[in-house]
Amino acid sequence: MCPCTSTVRNSMRTGGAPSGTLAPELRRLMSAADSSAIVISVSGEEREVTAKTAAELFADDPKIVVARVNGVLVDLSHELSAGDSVEPVFIHEPDGLNVLRHSAAHVMAQAVQEYRKDAKLGIGPYITDGFYFDFDVAEPFTPEDLKKIEKSMIKIIKSGQLFRRRVVTHDEAVAEMANEPYKLELLSLTQGPGSGADAAEGASVEVGEGEITIYDNVHPKTGETVWKDLCRGPHLPNTKLIANGYALMRAGGAYWRGSEKNPMLQRIYGTAWPTKDELVAYKERIAEAERRDHRRLGRELDLFSFPKNIGPGLPVIHPKGGVIKREMEDYVRTRHIQEGFQYVSTPHISKEDLFYTSGHLPYYADGMFPPMELDNGHYRLKAMNCPMHNEIYRSRGRSYRELPLRFFEFGTVYRDEKSGVLQGLTRVRMITQDDSHSYVTKEQAPDEVRHLLKFMLSLLEDFGMTDFYLELSTRDTEGDKKDKFIGTDEQWEEATAVLEQVAKETGLELVPDPGGAAFYGPKISVQAKDAIGRTWQMSTVQYDFNQPSRFGLEYQAADGTVQEPVMIHSAKFGSIERFLGVLTEHYAGAFPAWLAPVQVIGVPVAEAFNDYMTEIADKLRAHGVRVEVDYGSDRFTKKIRTASTEKVPFILIAGGEDAEHGAVSFRFRGNKQENGVPVDEAVARIVEHIRNRVNEDPKPSTEAAE
Numbered sequence: 001m002c003p004c005t006s007t008v009r010n011s012m013r014t015g016g017a018p019s020g021t022l023a024p025e026l027r028r029l030m031s032a033a034d035s036s037a038i039v040i041s042v043s044g045e046e047r048e049v050t051a052k053t054a055a056e057l058f059a060d061d062p063k064i065v066v067a068r069v070n071g072v073l074v075d076l077s078h079e080l081s082a083g084d085s086v087e088p089v090f091i092h093e094p095d096g097l098n099v100l101r102h103s104a105a106h107v108m109a110q111a112v113q114e115y116r117k118d119a120k121l122g123i124g125p126y127i128t129d130g131f132y133f134d135f136d137v138a139e140p141f142t143p144e145d146l147k148k149i150e151k152s153m154i155k156i157i158k159s160g161q162l163f164r165r166r167v168v169t170h171d172e173a174v175a176e177m178a179n180e181p182y183k184l185e186l187l188s189l190t191q192g193p194g195s196g197a198d199a200a201e202g203a204s205v206e207v208g209e210g211e212i213t214i215y216d217n218v219h220p221k222t223g224e225t226v227w228k229d230l231c232r233g234p235h236l237p238n239t240k241l242i243a244n245g246y247a248l249m250r251a252g253g254a255y256w257r258g259s260e261k262n263p264m265l266q267r268i269y270g271t272a273w274p275t276k277d278e279l280v281a282y283k284e285r286i287a288e289a290e291r292r293d294h295r296r297l298g299r300e301l302d303l304f305s306f307p308k309n310i311g312p313g314l315p316v317i318h319p320k321g322g323v324i325k326r327e328m329e330d331y332v333r334t335r336h337i338q339e340g341f342q343y344v345s346t347p348h349i350s351k352e353d354l355f356y357t358s359g360h361l362p363y364y365a366d367g368m369f370p371p372m373e374l375d376n377g378h379y380r381l382k383a384m385n386c387p388m389h390n391e392i393y394r395s396r397g398r399s400y401r402e403l404p405l406r407f408f409e410f411g412t413v414y415r416d417e418k419s420g421v422l423q424g425l426t427r428v429r430m431i432t433q434d435d436s437h438s439y440v441t442k443e444q445a446p447d448e449v450r451h452l453l454k455f456m457l458s459l460l461e462d463f464g465m466t467d468f469y470l471e472l473s474t475r476d477t478e479g480d481k482k483d484k485f486i487g488t489d490e491q492w493e494e495a496t497a498v499l500e501q502v503a504k505e506t507g508l509e510l511v512p513d514p515g516g517a518a519f520y521g522p523k524i525s526v527q528a529k530d531a532i533g534r535t536w537q538m539s540t541v542q543y544d545f546n547q548p549s550r551f552g553l554e555y556q557a558a559d560g561t562v563q564e565p566v567m568i569h570s571a572k573f574g575s576i577e578r579f580l581g582v583l584t585e586h587y588a589g590a591f592p593a594w595l596a597p598v599q600v601i602g603v604p605v606a607e608a609f610n611d612y613m614t615e616i617a618d619k620l621r622a623h624g625v626r627v628e629v630d631y632g633s634d635r636f637t638k639k640i641r642t643a644s645t646e647k648v649p650f651i652l653i654a655g656g657e658d659a660e661h662g663a664v665s666f667r668f669r670g671n672k673q674e675n676g677v678p679v680d681e682a683v684a685r686i687v688e689h690i691r692n693r694v695n696e697d698p699k700p701s702t703e704a705a706e
């Protein structure tokens with residue numbers, strides 16, 4: 001971009017069109033002054049235009065906020081050249097939303113620096129549904145601070161400040177950012193090999209490949225630069241486009257460049273949407289997620305807790321949570337046996353050497369707890385079960401006739417997660433995996449991966465998760481990160497090709513995850529969407545060519561030669577604790593009857609019917625149904641309320657009319673009632689609903705339903 005033309009254009013824009021798009025008269029004047037039309041392609045269509053910039057080209061539609069020129073996302077002020085291929089980007093498209101959110105982050109940072117003069121800027125990228133910005137400030141931000149910052153954002157937004165891109169040299173950038181030590185650090189990283197793109201998570205919004213740019217926030221009337229930031233852009237043409245829907249959500253600490261060795265900065269999270277309705281909907285989604293938070297529900301429903309005296313990331317499961325956990329375990333144990341797995345069991349600690357053999361040391365050292373002294377040597381808590389299964393494999397000679405040989409166990413593993421990342425049951429230090437290892441010949445590997453994927457998907461469906469995509473995690477192929485993975489290029493390619501092929505066959509969406517593999521091989525993970533559309537990583541299957549050779553695993557092939565098997569790791573729930581947490585949120589604590597800690601609660605209308613209700617409960621108990629009768633002294637209506645807050649799937653009511661006719665009444669969620677159902681029929685309906693593992697709420701029978 002030529003700096004002088006940009007100066008001319010900018011001064012016209014500030015003088016004439018505060019909204020950031022040119023007034024029509026001005027455009028006419030410009031084209032009259034310069035009649036040199038150019039031919040460009042607009043959304044794939046060749047056009048002769050006099051527009052000098054994307055802003056002029058798309059001046060008619062204020063929803064177009066940036067443009068893609070020759071495949072690169074640019075500001076609307078970008079100057080067009082003959083032969084350019086130009087596409088409009090609307091504010092509601094993914095790229096448009098990202099630009100909106102990053103622009104909102106700039107406005108927030110400007111507001112913060114007005115309010116806290118000491119604030120030094122960290123980075124401020126867009127993220128899913130919003131943005132954040134990190135600041136070095138003396139005092140953390142309080143909720144009151146956020147309100148004040150939000151208020152001063154209104155002023156900035158309404159004033160319609162223009163975002164203006166300016167290319168600078170490295171030395172100019174250093175001079176302009178002299179008071180921003182973190183920006184100077186990012187600039188210094190752009191000088192070295194590999195540039196600044198990897199400098200910090202999110203730092204690519206500031207610096208990266210190509211020229212260094214600063215974005216000025218320019219007052220539309222005075223033309224004065226009121227704030228600026230080192231930034232790659234692009235940005236909205238002006239701040240007014242943020243006005244419809246933005247909010248600051250919360251603040252918290254975050255280490256500069258994600259490392260504990262660096263200073264702790266204060267991060268403010270915000271959100272921005274093209275319309276107010278979308279902002280409201282987003283806030284409702286957040287509120288719904290809070291309503292479903294398994295940590296809160298776990299306490300309210302007496303399922304599990306996180307005692308401080310035991311330690312962070314070490315949950316205890318209470319009797320009611322224990323019922324759900326046992327149902328999950330019973331299910332998965334039975335399924336594994338049906339799918340050809342043999343049940344095994346291994347210790348929780350072992351000699352440290354075992355993990356050197358497997359490669360977990362040093363490759364997974366960060367995830368393991370420190371060693372303990374025992375018998376003049378070091379022992380370790382296990383972080384994975386595979387090394388122990390390998391010991392079972394090599395406990396005797398194996399023949400090709402035994403393959404696939406499949407071991408399964410509920411293996412509790414221990415991971416040294418930093419206390420900052422622990423979260424309820426979904427990120428813990430003690431994980432019980434429904435862990436399996438299939439030992440196969442190389443030829444059998446694709447079929448075994450297919451078999452495991454099918455198993456995993458059907459398991460998730462049985463638990464009511466039906467919306468999935470797959471992720472294919474591969475190793476990092478560049479730089480020193482490559483050294484975190486063991487094995488040759490050929491081995492990785494071969495293993496990845498097998499997983500990719502089988503994943504594609506499912507017809508599910510397949511998303512690449514470069515760098516996400518385990519050190520010993522690539523992985524497919526099933527990402528399941530919950531009831532409110534959030535994605536959780538559930539089952540995983542990994543192809544491992546490393547551990548068999550490190551452990552010297554062998555089998556005798558049909559031709560009498562000795563061969564090395566391939567090992568396929570798989571966990572279906574992933575972690576039982578985590579799955580329990582996810583299920584709690586998916587069902588908002590209202591578990592399907594087959595999983596519910598209490599499946600039926602009997603509420604006699606008055607004390608006179610206690611015995612009658614007990615008889616019905618006994619009949620259900622005889623079928624293995626988990627049933628309770630509320631004999632308490634509360635009034636009937638209070639008992640019904642209690643049963644529904646405890647989210648018991650079946651509420652049975654018995655009163656005079658029921659007792660007279662050998663019947664019972666159902667009370668369903670949403671207060672629907674079905675009266676006078678013969679007891680045997682009621683029992684049969686409940687038993688069938690549970691036995692069939694129906695995940696939907698019980699409903700009135702068709703005759704009774706309106």
Ligand SMILES: [Zn+2]
Pocket residue numbers: 102106124205206229230231232233
């Ligand atoms: Zn920026």
Ligand SMILES: [Zn+2]
Pocket residue numbers: 384385386436437569570
């Ligand atoms: Zn494993």
